[in-house]
Amino acid sequence: MPENAQPRVLISRMSAIGDCILTLPVACAIRDAFPHAYIGWVVEKKAAPMVRGHQALNAVIELDRGWFTSAKGIRTARAALRSHCFEFSIDCQGLTKSALAGRLSGAKTRVGFKGRHGGEISSLLNNTKISPVFKHVTDRSLELLIPLGVHSPKVKWKLPLSATSRHWATRWRRTINTSKLAVLNPGATWESKMWEADRFAATARYLRDQYGYHSIAVWGTDEERRMAEKMVALSDDSMSLAPDTDLHHLGALIESADLFISGDTGPLHMAVAVGTATIGLYGSTRPGDSGPYGQIAIQKEYQRGSRKQRRKADNSAMRKITVDHVCQKIDEIESRRRLNNAA
The missing domain is CATH 3.40.50.2000 (Glycogen Phosphorylase B;)
Structure with missing residues (x-):
């Protein structure tokens, strides 16, 4: 045509x-x-x-x-x-x-x-x-x-976030008294996609101690909020609880951040779409199939089986990902940023 x-x-x-x-x-x-x-x-x-x-x-x-x-x-x-x-x-x-x-x-x-x-x-x-x-x-x-007749088009997202949600996120971001903000997402629709609360908390402490970040734990359901609160409690004040958000406000909040870390779930792909540096954690799904497009994915073990079996599995494959594995990827991102700023 x-x-x-x-x-x-x-x-x-x-x-x-x-x-x-x-x-x-x-x-x-x-x-x-x-x-x-x-x-x-x-x-x-x-x-x-x-x-x-x-x-x-x-x-x-x-x-x-x-x-x-x-x-x-x-x-x-x-x-x-x-x-x-x-x-x-x-x-x-x-x-x-x-x-x-x-x-x-x-x-x-x-x-x-x-x-x-x-x-x-x-x-x-x-x-x-x-x-x-x-x-x-x-x-x-x-x-x-x-x-x-469309061959090899350029990949664009243009996530439709409202101006109202972006304005809210800008104002909320000013309440965090650090230059660097990380968003950590513990939630997932499958238990087999979830990482441990104490590991998220340890990651937040590393981000603060090494690079001056403050982290926030986002949540959607009551169960996710309980896990987010546990992360905050274990974080030695390096993390706080995110406010209640709908999808648009969550997307705008992620867009205002410098780093996003999550298992394989909707907000992970939202982070990629708004251009925030993203680390995806994978156990029961494969990043090559649905990973954070063009961003960093970590998988140390794959939970085999049918979709139904993987959905009902525990998070043993996710537990193969250690805090050190994630911190190594954080170091890579920060090193690349330093080189870009120096160029």
């Missing part, structure tokens, strides 16, 4: 928060290739804040979780999608529900991954199929744009 073409394109990536963030470069790449395109994104409501308001998008179609399990939900989704008259759908998730959304949209060209995954029937619902070369979620998703 010529650059002045006006294709109507639907991106289908419905969940989870981190994976939706990892897919944002698809929207940016389509917009860069076709400035006059009409671009929509169908997403489930929990992950919608990371998509809603993105500057590359014309429309965000939000669906309830489980929408595809009832006739009423399917009819509602079809009506919402058909009103946009999409010509192309890009199934970045490879699940039955994400491919079904493309089919319901009425798009004639429905691009997805080749092959079947588990019990999913996405390959039957999509009619243009790509065998991806890359493993990382972001790179694989961008390969789906080849049928539109």
Whole structure:
């Protein structure tokens, strides 16, 4: 298609928060290739804040979780999608529900991954199929744009954070009386993705003693807050508890920081998207598949098994990552910064 073409394109990536963030470069790449395109994104409501308001998008179609399990939900989704008259759908998730959304949209060209995954029937619902070369979620998703004539686009995120949240983060940052701020995130949806509270606390002490950082522990659920409070209690005043935040304010807070350390969860990918130096800790997932894109990832052991088995496992693989391992990566980041400042 010529650059002045006006294709109507639907991106289908419905969940989870981190994976939706990892897919944002698809929207940016389509917009860069076709400035006059009409671009929509169908997403489930929990992950919608990371998509809603993105500057590359014309429309965000939000669906309830489980929408595809009832006739009423399917009819509602079809009506919402058909009103946009999409010509192309890009199934970045490879699940039955994400491919079904493309089919319901009425798009004639429905691009997805080749092959079947588990019990999913996405390959039957999509009619243009790509065998991806890359493993990382972001790179694989961008390969789906080849049928539109988009090859090897520049990776951009442009995370849609509100001006209000950024203004709040700027004001809050001034309450921390140090020049360097680190954000440490203990939370994760799987226990097998979680690092130990005492190790986070030891890392915070190292950051303070070696480089003058103050650290904050972020949290989302009540359980995560309890772990964050334990980290603060063990930190010898090198860390404090972050305020309660929604996703936009959390993203703005991370954007204001100099360093972010976390297991494999949504805020980790948020940190990469806003350009904060990031160290990702991996045990039950592989950084080559969904790691902090272009940033540092640490994995010392992989928790093998099916997705269900890895989800239910303990965090023994994460415990193979020591405080020394993390501090070595901190030293590398700080050394690189010194060289850049001296140049």
